[in-house]
Amino acid sequence: MQEHQEAMLKSLVAVAWADGRMEGEEHEVIEALLSAFEVQGEDADKIREFAKEPRTLADVPLTDLSAEDRRALLQHALILTFIDGSQSEQEKQILQDLVVKLRVPSEEATELLAAAEIRARRLLELL
Numbered sequence: 233m234q235e236h237q238e239a240m241l242k243s244l245v246a247v248a249w250a251d252g253r254m255e256g257e258e259h260e261v262i263e264a265l266l267s268a269f270e271v272q273g274e275d276a277d278k279i280r281e282f283a284k285e286p287r288t289l290a291d292v293p294l295t296d297l298s299a300e301d302r303r304a305l306l307q308h309a310l311i312l313t314f315i316d317g318s319q320s321e322q323e324k325q326i327l328q329d330l331v332v333k334l335r336v337p338s339e340e341a342t343e344l345l346a347a348a349e350i351r352a353r354r355l356l357e358l359l
Contacts, residue, residue: 233275235296240305241265241279243294243330246287247309250326254283257315265308289326289333302334306341307348314352 233241244265248258262283266276282291297305309330313323331341 233269233271233278235293236298236301237269237271238275238279239293239296240301240308241269241271242282242287242292243289243305244308244312245279245283246289246292247312247323247326247330248283249286249288250313250323251320252286252322254286255316258312259283261312261315289329294333297334302336303340303344306330306334306336306344307351310345310348311352311355314349314356317356 241262245254245262248254248262262279266272266279271279294302306327310327313319313327327345331338331345336344
């Protein structure tokens with residue numbers, strides 16, 4: 233697993249824990265991301281182990297992410313916050329914290345999050 237993949241996956245685990253719980257749908261998303269990133273074996277087990285306990289953005293090495301990765305992470309994070317059908321206040325807050333930590337300009341972040349929310353709502357309709 234490359235460093236940027238690990239940072240993205242761990243960040244998404246922290247987002248999944250934002251509301252204080254990680255439930256079935258969120259586990260499924262983490263598994264889907266492991267598959268999408270082609271992370272297997274010990275590397276996948278490392279992420280699964282990391283996901284067993286509550287995590288925050290402070291637990292994640294975001295310096296390993298390129299500018300493009302940071303923007304992709306922000307969009308993936310928003311979609312993950314909708315996976316259980318609604319977005320909690322804690323999830324909204326972690327997205328704002330993520331914007332700051334990723335150093336994505338506010339105007340650009342607003343556009344990225346709006347586009348990701350449209351995709352998330354369309355995905356919800358398919359579930």
